[in-house]
Amino acid sequence: MKLDLLTSLYVFMLAAFIGFEVIRRVSPLLHTPLMSLTNALDAIAVVGAIILAGEFHSHGALLAKILGTIAIVAATSNIVGGFIITDRMLRMFKASGPKKP
Amino acid sequence: MISTAATEHIIEITYLIATALFILSLKWLSSPATARRGVFAGEIGMLLAVVGTLLHHGIVEYKWIFIALVLGAIIGVPLGEVAMTAVPQRTALSHAFGALCVTLVGTAEFYLRAPDVPPFMMGVLSMEVILGSLTFTGSLMAAGKLQEVLPQRPITYKGQNFVNLGLLGVAVVIAGVLVAHPEKTQLFPLIVGIPLVFGVMMIIPIGGADMPTVISLLNSYAGLSAAAMGFVLDSKLLIIAGALDGASGFILSVNMSKAMNRSFSNVLFGAFGQEQVAAAGGKEARAVRSATPDEAAGILAAANKVVIVPGYGMAVAQAQHKVRELYDALTKRGIDVKFGIHPVAGRMPGHMNVLLAEADIPYDKLLEMDEINGDFPQTDVALIIGANDVTNPAARTDHSSPIFGMPILDVDKARTVMVIKRSMAAGFAGIENPLYYLDRTLMLFGDAKNFVGGIVRELGGGHE
Numbered sequence: 001m002k003l004d005l006l007t008s009l010y011v012f013m014l015a016a017f018i019g020f021e022v023i024r025r026v027s028p029l030l031h032t033p034l035m036s037l038t039n040a041l042d043a044i045a046v047v048g049a050i051i052l053a054g055e056f057h058s059h060g061a062l063l064a065k066i067l068g069t070i071a072i073v074a075a076t077s078n079i080v081g082g083f084i085i086t087d088r089m090l091r092m093f094k095a096s097g098p099k100k101p
Numbered sequence: 102m103i104s105t106a107a108t109e110h111i112i113e114i115t116y117l118i119a120t121a122l123f124i125l126s127l128k129w130l131s132s133p134a135t136a137r138r139g140v141f142a143g144e145i146g147m148l149l150a151v152v153g154t155l156l157h158h159g160i161v162e163y164k165w166i167f168i169a170l171v172l173g174a175i176i177g178v179p180l181g182e183v184a185m186t187a188v189p190q191r192t193a194l195s196h197a198f199g200a201l202c203v204t205l206v207g208t209a210e211f212y213l214r215a216p217d218v219p220p221f222m223m224g225v226l227s228m229e230v231i232l233g234s235l236t237f238t239g240s241l242m243a244a245g246k247l248q249e250v251l252p253q254r255p256i257t258y259k260g261q262n263f264v265n266l267g268l269l270g271v272a273v274v275i276a277g278v279l280v281a282h283p284e285k286t287q288l289f290p291l292i293v294g295i296p297l298v299f300g301v302m303m304i305i306p307i308g309g310a311d312m313p314t315v316i317s318l319l320n321s322y323a324g325l326s327a328a329a330m331g332f333v334l335d336s337k338l339l340i341i342a343g344a345l346d347g348a349s350g351f352i353l354s355v356n357m358s359k360a361m362n363r364s365f366s367n368v369l370f371g372a373f374g375q376e377q378v379a380a381a382g383g384k385e386a387r388a389v390r391s392a393t394p395d396e397a398a399g400i401l402a403a404a405n406k407v408v409i410v411p412g413y414g415m416a417v418a419q420a421q422h423k424v425r426e427l428y429d430a431l432t433k434r435g436i437d438v439k440f441g442i443h444p445v446a447g448r449m450p451g452h453m454n455v456l457l458a459e460a461d462i463p464y465d466k467l468l469e470m471d472e473i474n475g476d477f478p479q480t481d482v483a484l485i486i487g488a489n490d491v492t493n494p495a496a497r498t499d500h501s502s503p504i505f506g507m508p509i510l511d512v513d514k515a516r517t518v519m520v521i522k523r524s525m526a527a528g529f530a531g532i533e534n535p536l537y538y539l540d541r542t543l544m545l546f547g548d549a550k551n552f553v554g555g556i557v558r559e560l561g562g563g564h565e
Binding site: 005008011012015016018019020022023024025026027028029030031032033034035036037038039040041042043044045046047048049050051052053054055056057059060063064065067068069070071072073074075076077078079080081082083084085086087088089090091092093094095096 | 162
């Protein structure tokens with residue numbers, strides 16, 4: 001599944017524009033959870049690491065396995081930790097208004 | 102058994118759905134009411150993408166993948182459970198982990214492909230490992246400074262920017278050579294190693310007050326390096342996630358640099374934390390008015406409208422729960438209490454909001470600088486807890502002040518200003534604050550937690 005370079009650049013450009021428009025609307029109130037959430041989403045790099053560690057390589061197999069495995073550990077810790085802390089933070093944000101019992 | 106081609110299509114579709122969910126995830130973060138749904142969308146997207154990837158036919162060995170996934174989760178859980186005051190260093194650490202992943206994958210990809218690497222591929226691969234490795238060490242340094250295992254004081258020396266930019270320049274030149282001659286594999290370690298050193302050097306001159314900008318900038322770098330990895334691996338999903346993360350970090354960096362009145366190029370070249378040599382000395386003997394907790398409580402009780410301005414000092418003193426009690430005591434008396442939050446209050450963007458939300462203060466009482474500044478002329482009491490430079494009126498009036506032009510909270514327009522402060526020592530930037538010498542200002546000397554506690558006791562009529 002070869003993606004040509006120009007298509008990649010289009011994808012990047014459009015994603016950057018969407019990113020700017022969507023993130024501009026995030027309330028400054030939530031900028032810390034925003035950063036921890038984007039950090040967790042960014043750890044989608046784990047898919048690259050999984051393929052690197054799991055695929056067959058005719059040469060450099062050991063290097064790919066070692067680096068790929070460490071990379072999976074690093075990215076997974078971001079996914080798990082990032083989602084947990086983002087949710088913990090967001091749970092704390094409560095509106096005033098009718099007092100809860 | 103499904104055919105290889107069919108599986109590959111299924112995988113691509115999981116990626117497509119994951120991409121949509123990631124964008125929705127950020128969209129739902131726009132308001133606290135929908136934000137948790139956003140996290141859920143992100144989790145589902147992530148799960149889909151990871152499961153989809155595991156279906157990939159090219160994967161011949163699963164053992165290490167699963168061990169690594171479990172190990173990562175084991176490390177990730179405690180990192181998700183840190184105290185709210187420690188969120189900035191946790192965030193810096195996670196930028197480091199993200200960058201580590203990207204750098205390692207990029208390195209392996211180079212050695213798997215060399216010497217047969219087309220120029221464009223070599224270019225993005227270089228960008229991936231350069232940005233990745235400088236973000237890795239830079240973020241570790243930032244985390245160390247935030248955790249206070251490293252000195253927070255900026256360390257500067259002559260020619261620092263020259264050395265730093267020189268290092269980066271050398272790495273870029275070597276990357277250029279590799280683009281032309283990818284068979285010179287012996288050069289590759291240099292475009293990993295030099296940026297690793299650069300990352301350390303970049304953070305050395307940066308002081309604690311600049312951390313919000315630095316964290317945002319590292320966030321942006323981490324995103325861009327992941328997007329570059331997406332180009333290398335031909336992964337649209339990764340390009341998009343990286344672009345979103347990069348855009349987010351960029352927006353936050355611009356916000357932070359605006360809030361500190363620094364030009365963006367100043368931030369980009371890591372030249373912050375420079376102007377610490379402010380005119381300290383001078384007339385120490387100017388008179389200030391001070392008050393005791395019961396006097397302060399009396400003034401607060403007589404007010405109709407109170408704005409509390411918290412700074413990082415409040416968090417250091419662990420005073421946020423006492424502040425919540427004060428908020429309750431005043432609200433019970435029918436006094437309107439709001440909080441004015443400066444964008445750089447705390448150690449990372451939005452940090453102060455999280456600390457106050459943790460203390461159960463309703464988020465609709467937390468107002469950004471632009472929303473609250475118009476309110477100060479009608480405010481009876483502005484109570485400043487552990488904030489200094491962000492309230493300094495010299496930023497508006499004194500052209501010679503190092504912080505001139507920085508947007509501030511206009512607390513000096515309130516009828517009475519009360520400042521809880523340990524002593525008359527200058528703030529982070531070492532700048533004298535004329536606010537403290539105004540006739541309408543009362544200094545409340547003491548530890549923030551104890552002092553606020555004292556006010557609460559007085560308001561409660563002596564019992565508790």
